Structure formats: C-alpha cells, structure tokens
Amino acid sequence: MPDEQAWREIAIGGTEINPGSTERVNTGAWRSEMPIIDFSRCTHCMICWVDCPDACFEISDTRLAGIDLDHCKGCGICAAVCPTHCITMVPESSVPVKSSESGA
Amino acid sequence: MxxxxxxxxxxxxxxxxxxxxxxxxxxxxxxxxxxxxxxxxxxxxxxxxxxxxxxxxxxxxxxxxxxxxxxxxxxxxxxxxxxxxxxxxxxxxxxxxxxxxxxxxxxxxxxxxxxxxxxxxxxxxxxxxxxxxxxxxxxxxxxxxxxxxxxxxxxxxxxxxxxxxxxxxxxxxxxxxxxxxxxxxxxxxxxxxxxxxxxxxxxxxxxxxxxxxxxxxxxxxxxxxxxxxxxxxxxxxxxxxxxxxxxxxxxxxxxxxGRKMSLVEEYLLDDAEVALVVLGSSEGMVRAAIDQARADGIKVGMLRVRLFRPFPVADVRKALSGVAAVGVLDRAIAFGAPANALMQDIVMATRTLPERPLLMDFVYGLGGRNTPKQMFREAIDHVVLAKEQGAEPESPAYLGLR
Amino acid sequence: MTLKLRELTEKTEQFGSGHALCAGCAEPVAVRQVLAALVNPPVVALATGCLEVATTRFPDTTWKVPVIHSAFENAATTISGVEAAYKALVRKGRMEPRPLTFLVFGGDGATYDIGFQWLSGALERGHKFIYVCLNNEGYMNTGIQRSSATLLGAWTTTTPAGDVRPGKLQWHKDMTRIIAAHNIPYVAQAAVHNWKDLMTKVRKAEAADGPAFINVITPCDRGWRFDTDKTMEVSRLMVESGLWPLYEVENGVWRMTGGGQKRRPVIDALKSQKRFSHITTNGDESVVAEIQRRVDAEWESLQQLCEMSARAESES
CATH class of the missing domain: 3.40.50.970 (Thiamin diphosphate (ThDP)-binding fold, Pyr/PP domains)
Structure with missing residues (x-):
C-alpha cells in the first residue's frame, strides 16, 4: 500500500506524479442507490454524461455503454436530468451486481 | 504590446x-x-x-x-x-x-x-x-x-x-x-x-x-x-x-x-581568549572594536556566521573551541524565550565542547539603533569581566539602550 | 462554434473519478464541462477548497492535466507566475511555444473574500488566463459558513437562524459586476445545469485577448440542504427566479444569454433549499419580500446595461 511507504520512498514536495490515480479509490462503496439504465429508451443524448460529478458514464463510439459502478456515488443526478427518464435509481441492496460489472 | x-x-x-x-x-x-x-x-x-x-x-x-x-x-x-x-x-x-x-x-x-x-x-x-x-x-x-x-x-x-x-x-x-x-x-x-x-x-x-x-x-x-x-x-x-x-x-x-567565502568567517580567533559572535553588516564595527581592544592587550576575536540556516554547528564548534568566554550579538529579541535566537544556536553548538566557553548574550541595534565601535568595545569588556569572574550572566545585556 | 455533446464525449476525460467530493456535488460537473470545452490543453491553478482537498490527497490526484495549488487566496497570482514563466521560457528559447490555456478554479470564499485582492491584481496586470469561480455561496469545505456570496436570509453555521436573527443579514456582493469594472475582455455568469451556455462561455473566455472571468453557480447539496439528485434542478431554479442571471460582458458589451430567465418568483428557488426553510415555511415573509425586491432591482439594472450595450452596438 502506498500509505506504508517510508519517507525516503515518496515523491518530494507532495508532488503527485500519477495523473488520474484517484481512480484506484472505490467511491462506489458510498452508494445506497444504484442507477439502472433502460437502453431501449436511451437516445444517447449524453446529458447524463455531462452532468455526472464522477465521470461514471462509459462511452463507446459516442454512445452510452454503461456505468462505472466502482466510482458512481449514487447521487441520482443522472436519473433526474434524463430527458427520456430511462435511468432509474434502485436501492443498492435490491440488485446483486458486482461493482466491477456494468450497471446496464 | x-x-x-x-x-x-x-x-x-x-x-x-x-x-x-x-x-x-x-x-x-x-x-x-x-x-x-x-x-x-x-x-x-x-x-x-x-x-x-x-x-x-x-x-x-x-x-x-x-x-x-x-x-x-x-x-x-x-x-x-x-x-x-x-x-x-x-x-x-x-x-x-x-x-x-x-x-x-x-x-x-x-x-x-x-x-x-x-x-x-x-x-x-x-x-x-x-x-x-x-x-x-x-x-x-x-x-x-x-x-x-x-x-x-x-x-x-x-x-x-x-x-x-x-x-x-x-x-x-x-x-x-x-x-x-x-x-x-x-x-x-x-x-x-x-x-x-x-x-x-x-x-x-x-x-x-x-x-x-x-x-x-x-x-x-x-x-x-x-x-x-x-x-x-x-x-x-x-x-x-x-x-x-x-x-x-x-x-x-x-x-x-578570487573571493573566498566560508560558512563562518573568523577574525583573530587563533589565539583569542574571548570572542564576539555576530551576523551581518555589524562585523565591520566589531572588527574595529576588536582592533582597539587588541591594542589594549585583550586577546579577543570575532566569529561571523554567514550561513545561518542550516546552522554550521561543526564550523562554529571548531572556531570557538579554546575560547574561554563568548559574547553573542543578537539583533532581534526572541520574546519570552530562554535566550535570543543566535544565542540559542551558539548554546546548542557549544554545549558538548570539552571546555565549553562561558556565554553571554547582547541585544543591540534594534530598529536601526546606532552600532558604534565603542558599543562593541563595551561588549568585549563585559565578556572579559565574565571570563575573569568565571560566571555567565543569566540575562542578556542591552547595548545602546537608554 | 457549435458544441455537440456526443462529439465532446470523444475528448479524453482530463478530470477523473475516485475523488472525494460529495455525492451530487456540482463542482466536478462544472470542472468537467470547463475542461471538455477548452480547445487548448490547460495548466490549472487551484485555490484551497473542497475541489482541491478532495482531488489532490497525496499520493493520488484526480487530475490528468498539470495542477498547482499553493494556498487559499492566491490562485490567480499563482497562475500569473505560470503564465509569466511560460512567456520567459519561450523568449529565452528554452521551450517551444505551444497553445496553452491558463486556468484557475476557486470557490466563492477564495474569490469574493480572501482572494479578492490577488484576483483583482492579476486581472489588472492583464495576464492571459481564465478564472472560474465555482460559487456555492459559502465556505462549504470548512463546514458551511457564510461568505460574502451567501444570499440574504440563508442559514449557515455562522449565520444560524435563531429567535432574533433570520440567517444571514446582509445582501451578497455582486462579484461579477465588480470584475466587469476591471474592463477585462470577457466576464460572464453561468450555471452548472446549463452546460451549453457554460461551455460556450468557456470557449469565448479562451479566445479572449486577455484575462477572463466566469462565475458559475454550483449548488451545494450539503450546504444548501437539498437531496443529492436535485443539484441541476436547484441550479435551474436559481436562474429561472432571477437569483442568478446568466449574462456576459464581452469587450464591454453586456448581453443576457440563454432563455427562460426570471420567469418565477424567488420563493420557488428558496423553497427548493432547506437553508431558507426558516423564512419560507411560516417564517418572516419580509425577508422573502426583501430578496424579491432586490432581485427585481438588480434585474432591471442588468437589463438597462444590456439595452445600452445593444443601442451602442447598433449605432456604431
């Protein structure tokens, strides 16, 4: 674990040298509700993508492909802003999904 | 533009x-x-x-x-x-x-x-x-x-x-x-x-x-x-x-x-029995006071600390070893501290010398107060007296204070 | 210049995930929108605040672009140093010139209060940079204290609603107009729910010939007391009630941007935020009336500036 490194082993001056490395932090554990996308109604307008605080919407070739549940905190903004109401928030405990899998 | x-x-x-x-x-x-x-x-x-x-x-x-x-x-x-x-x-x-x-x-x-x-x-x-x-x-x-x-x-x-x-x-x-x-x-x-x-x-x-x-x-x-x-x-x-x-x-x-600079600069310390320690531009007047005291037969020298941080402990110890009594010239007050800043450093640097010099602290020159030769001569005389009495004053002396 | 979301998704994300900002926080949304809108690669300076502490905890960083944080109040000055170093390194031939955008993110505390002098100085000196104020109307990082951006009547932990005081007693500082008085090429107010308006303003700020300032309303669900999924709705209500007008001042020309502004009474926005519950629910109606009166007056003043600009433009 990086937080066990001794003083000689870390970057000086507190400079963080691994861009984007907070991705190793599983903020999905914060979640109490999970977004579920009904792709049959999704128009790939990307409003959910642009309004997500946690950059959780996975895009493939300009189309919505899934949700990064390792980082989704379950705020529900996506469900609130979706013009076609194709995203639903459901209680975390009701969906037995491993966090590394897509929420789709 | x-x-x-x-x-x-x-x-x-x-x-x-x-x-x-x-x-x-x-x-x-x-x-x-x-x-x-x-x-x-x-x-x-x-x-x-x-x-x-x-x-x-x-x-x-x-x-x-x-x-x-x-x-x-x-x-x-x-x-x-x-x-x-x-x-x-x-x-x-x-x-x-x-x-x-x-x-x-x-x-x-x-x-x-x-x-x-x-x-x-x-x-x-x-x-x-x-x-x-x-x-x-x-x-x-x-x-x-x-x-x-x-x-x-x-x-x-x-x-x-x-x-x-x-x-x-x-x-x-x-x-x-x-x-x-x-x-x-x-x-x-x-x-x-x-x-x-x-x-x-x-x-x-x-x-x-x-x-x-x-x-x-x-x-x-x-x-x-x-x-x-x-x-x-x-x-x-x-x-x-x-x-x-x-x-x-x-x-x-x-x-x-062609200009030699050291971490600490010494003046007539080789045979000195007493010494003054100083920072910065007052060294010129301190040298003049030392020259005067030497003419009066006092074996006094000067140590000027150029590198203040990190404090060159070894260089200071070496320079002051063999000196019986040292006056430290502090141009700032460390209010409430057991000693003013340069004095604190000199105490720590000399504390384990086999024959630790007697130390006394002088505060001088605050807010641009004049720093004439005679004032440093006065300090030298204080240090000589301390050496003769074999006693360190507990409080600093204030040079040039009315 | 048209901004299409599906095209924007093709750009590599420069601000990642795994940060520690609260669920439903508007700040990372605004940051992602700003970064997505930029044409040039950015060098970023951050003021101390939620965004900084939640994205830069050693040894990790959420950022994939260069970021410098120094202190709370001095982000605008930090970026002036970066911009100056860039110019000198190029002048000395130590670095090839390349398109770069110098960017600052600071909260309202860093912008309106503690960093006011530093920002004003950097703007006056004319450094080429964009300052984005992520305005959530309070010191949320330290626990929801009032700032000079906090609305009249709002509950905060330092302006609690008590028996004799109904939350904050003062009207907020109009920072955007104060910045406009620096006569820099581009100044705007934007809101996090209106991505297109915000991103368009970022593009204009980036293209401006000098410093630019964008004041973005970023509602804070913890500090404003609303559910995490309501962030965009609350932002919209702030604009629709006239509490947060969307406009720009481009080379001295004042212009309202986007539609649907000030079509509701302020009470609609205030009711969406429980920080006002003491005045919206069986509370002191005079506070709500005072807010409405001030909003109406400021709106009128803003319209006059825009009309004067329009007249001057048509005459020239």
Missing amino acids: TTKQKASITLPAPLAINGGEAVAYAMRQIDPEVVAAYPITPQTFIIERFSEYVADGLVSTEYINVESEHAALSACVGACAAGGRAQTATSGPGLALMFEIVWVASGMRLPLVMHLCSRALSAPLNILCDHSDAMAMRESSWIMMFGSNPQEAYDQAIVAPTVAEHPDVLLPFANVLDGFTVTHSVERVDVLPDEDAKSFVGEYEPERWALQPGGGATFGGLDANDFYFEHKRQQVEAMDNSLEVVRRQLDKYAELS
Whole structure:
C-alpha cells in the first residue's frame, strides 16, 4: 500500500506524479442507490454524461455503454436530468451486481 | 504590446554601487524567468534597478509588478513550479505578509531566491534595520545566508540559485542583507563578467515542472496524517544536505571570483581568549572594536556566521573551541524565550565542547539603533569581566539602550 | 462554434473519478464541462477548497492535466507566475511555444473574500488566463459558513437562524459586476445545469485577448440542504427566479444569454433549499419580500446595461 511507504520512498514536495490515480479509490462503496439504465429508451443524448460529478458514464463510439459502478456515488443526478427518464435509481441492496460489472 | 530584447548585453562593470544595485546587477546576469516584487523600503533599490534592466531589454525576465508581497512570493511559487527560475526581494513587514507562502515555497521544494533586506517588524512602525524579520523565518526550511557588505550581497546572489537548485537540496534561499547598511551603502563592488556569471549559475533544470510538455503532475496537494510527517522529514534531509553544497559552491565561486567565502568567517580567533559572535553588516564595527581592544592587550576575536540556516554547528564548534568566554550579538529579541535566537544556536553548538566557553548574550541595534565601535568595545569588556569572574550572566545585556 | 455533446464525449476525460467530493456535488460537473470545452490543453491553478482537498490527497490526484495549488487566496497570482514563466521560457528559447490555456478554479470564499485582492491584481496586470469561480455561496469545505456570496436570509453555521436573527443579514456582493469594472475582455455568469451556455462561455473566455472571468453557480447539496439528485434542478431554479442571471460582458458589451430567465418568483428557488426553510415555511415573509425586491432591482439594472450595450452596438 502506498500509505506504508517510508519517507525516503515518496515523491518530494507532495508532488503527485500519477495523473488520474484517484481512480484506484472505490467511491462506489458510498452508494445506497444504484442507477439502472433502460437502453431501449436511451437516445444517447449524453446529458447524463455531462452532468455526472464522477465521470461514471462509459462511452463507446459516442454512445452510452454503461456505468462505472466502482466510482458512481449514487447521487441520482443522472436519473433526474434524463430527458427520456430511462435511468432509474434502485436501492443498492435490491440488485446483486458486482461493482466491477456494468450497471446496464 | 510586445517587448523586444537586445541582442547583446554590454554593460560596463560598475565601480561603486550600493548593495541593492549589486543584487540587481547579479539578477541581471542570472536573468531569472520571473521576478515578482512589491516595493518596500529598504528593498526598493533592487527592484528599481532591475526594472530598468527590463525596460532596456537587458533581461529575458517577465517582471511582475504584483499588488502585495504575499502575491510576490505567490507568483514566484507559480513560476518556479511551472519550471522557471524565480526571484523576489522584500523587507520586514513585507516578509511578514508573505509568511504563509514562505512555508509553502519550502514545503513544495521550490528553489526560488529571496533577497531579504532586513528591517524591523512593526509595531511601532520602523523602516530601519534589525533581524526580527529574518529570525521569524528561521525555522521555515529556507537556506539563509547573511551578507555583510555590497560585495557579499552580489557574491551571495550569484551563488544562491546554484545551492537552492541542487538536486540534493531543492529548497528556497534567502540572501539576507542588512537594510540600509548594506542596501544603501555605496562601496566598490567587483563583479564577474556576464559570461562567467551566466556559466556559473547555468539554467534551472527541474525534474518535474508544470509547463513540461506532456506533464500531468499535481503540485502542492493535500497531505493527511499519513504523509505530512514523511514530507517534513525529507525537508530535514534536504537542509542537512545543503550545508556541504553551500561549502562546495562557495569554494567553486572563489575559484572564479578570487573571493573566498566560508560558512563562518573568523577574525583573530587563533589565539583569542574571548570572542564576539555576530551576523551581518555589524562585523565591520566589531572588527574595529576588536582592533582597539587588541591594542589594549585583550586577546579577543570575532566569529561571523554567514550561513545561518542550516546552522554550521561543526564550523562554529571548531572556531570557538579554546575560547574561554563568548559574547553573542543578537539583533532581534526572541520574546519570552530562554535566550535570543543566535544565542540559542551558539548554546546548542557549544554545549558538548570539552571546555565549553562561558556565554553571554547582547541585544543591540534594534530598529536601526546606532552600532558604534565603542558599543562593541563595551561588549568585549563585559565578556572579559565574565571570563575573569568565571560566571555567565543569566540575562542578556542591552547595548545602546537608554 | 457549435458544441455537440456526443462529439465532446470523444475528448479524453482530463478530470477523473475516485475523488472525494460529495455525492451530487456540482463542482466536478462544472470542472468537467470547463475542461471538455477548452480547445487548448490547460495548466490549472487551484485555490484551497473542497475541489482541491478532495482531488489532490497525496499520493493520488484526480487530475490528468498539470495542477498547482499553493494556498487559499492566491490562485490567480499563482497562475500569473505560470503564465509569466511560460512567456520567459519561450523568449529565452528554452521551450517551444505551444497553445496553452491558463486556468484557475476557486470557490466563492477564495474569490469574493480572501482572494479578492490577488484576483483583482492579476486581472489588472492583464495576464492571459481564465478564472472560474465555482460559487456555492459559502465556505462549504470548512463546514458551511457564510461568505460574502451567501444570499440574504440563508442559514449557515455562522449565520444560524435563531429567535432574533433570520440567517444571514446582509445582501451578497455582486462579484461579477465588480470584475466587469476591471474592463477585462470577457466576464460572464453561468450555471452548472446549463452546460451549453457554460461551455460556450468557456470557449469565448479562451479566445479572449486577455484575462477572463466566469462565475458559475454550483449548488451545494450539503450546504444548501437539498437531496443529492436535485443539484441541476436547484441550479435551474436559481436562474429561472432571477437569483442568478446568466449574462456576459464581452469587450464591454453586456448581453443576457440563454432563455427562460426570471420567469418565477424567488420563493420557488428558496423553497427548493432547506437553508431558507426558516423564512419560507411560516417564517418572516419580509425577508422573502426583501430578496424579491432586490432581485427585481438588480434585474432591471442588468437589463438597462444590456439595452445600452445593444443601442451602442447598433449605432456604431
């Protein structure tokens, strides 16, 4: 674990040298509700993508492909802003999904 | 509006200039990427003269006329983290306003350079010299070097970036010069030819910098209780490393300039039975007082501490070993402390000497109070008396106090 | 210049995930929108605040672009140093010139209060940079204290609603107009729910010939007391009630941007935020009336500036 490194082993001056490395932090554990996308109604307008605080919407070739549940905190903004109401928030405990899998 | 730079720089070497102008001359030769400063007496000679170099296209520097000293050091932090060499200059209250960023600069390990023209801290408002400002930053992980005259103001300014930027150091550097007595005194100053100075200081080549093409590092982030301690320990190591780097760079500079500078400067200490320890420009009057006392048959010498942080403990011990009684000249008060700042250091440095000298502390020169030869002679007589009585006074003496 | 979301998704994300900002926080949304809108690669300076502490905890960083944090109040000055170093490094021939955008993110505390002098100085000196204020109307990082951006009547932990005081007693500082008085090329107010308006303003700010300032309302669900999924709705209500007008001042020309502004009474926006519950539910109606009166007056003043600009433009 990086937080066990001794003083000689870390970057000086507190400079963080691994861009984007907070991705190793599983903020999905914060979640109490999970977004579920009904792709049959999704128009790939990307409003959910642009309004997500946690950059959780996975895009493939300009189309919505899934949700990064390792980082989704379950705020529900996506469900609130979706013009076609194709995203639903459901209680975390009701969906037995491993966090590394897509929420789709 | 665009500014042009002159193709070649040919300035006649100055003959007689003041300490502020000497610093500005060195800064022109160093040609830092960024200089950011705010006017404050007695620092203004530096920034006025440097502004003329900028106006005449004699430097490539971006000179930022900031709106405060806090901003001056903040701009230097940004410039240095971006990959540029950065310098500022200030005095007393200006340093006090910068104080938050003094610690940021060293904590971020940014090797910027500040020329500190020492001035008393308010209140009461006082624009004249003492070392209250320098003493307030003595634990902030900056390398601090005290010069004693315009020549040293120049010489130390040339050496400063080469110490600060050394890969084993990477700490900011304060070139401490007494306000007025150094900054405003006109003396003969020998300068290096531009090409020699430029070749000595080279360019700042950091390993990581924010403007690095393709770079994506985050500078100055948050440490929780899991890393802050470790980063502070690294600063201890860097401070320790800097001492020998300073020594090497001063020696290297002496080869180029013919002017020998040491971490501590000794005067007639070899056979001395008593001694005075001093920082900065008062050394001239102290030497004069010593000459007078020597003529009266007193075996007295002087130790001037040039490198104040890191404190050159071994050099001080060596210089003071064999001296029976030492008077320490403090130009600032450490209110409520068991001793004033320089005295604290001398006590610690000498405490394990086999025959520790008797020590006594003198406070002098606060707020620009005159520092005549006779005052230091008086101090010598006090030290001689202490030696004869074999007793250390518990409290400091106040020289020149009514 | 049209901004299409699906095209924007093709740009590599420069601000990642795994940061510690609260669920439903508007700040990372605004940051992602700003970064997505930029044409040039940025160098960023951060003020101390939620965004900084939640994205830069050693040894990790959420950022994939260079970022410098120094202190709370001095981010605008930090970026002036970066911009100055860039110019000098290029002038010295030590670095190839390349398109870069110098960018600052600071909260309202860093912008309106503690960093006011530093920002004003940097704007006056004319450094080429964009300052984005992420305005959530309070010191949320330290626990929801009032700032000079906090609305009249709002509950905060330092302006609690008590028996004799109904929350904050003062009207907020109009920072955007204060910045406009610096006569810099581009100044705007934007809101996080209106991505298109915000991103368009970022593009204009980036293209401006000098400093630019964008004040973005970023509602804070913890500090304003609303559910995490209501962030965009609350932002919209702030605009629709006239509490947060969307406009720009481009080279001295004042212009309202986007539609649907000020079509509701302020009470609609206030009711969406429980920080006002003491005045919206059986509370002191005079406070709500005072807010409405001030909003109406400021709106009128803003319209006059826009009309004067329009007249001057048509005459020239």
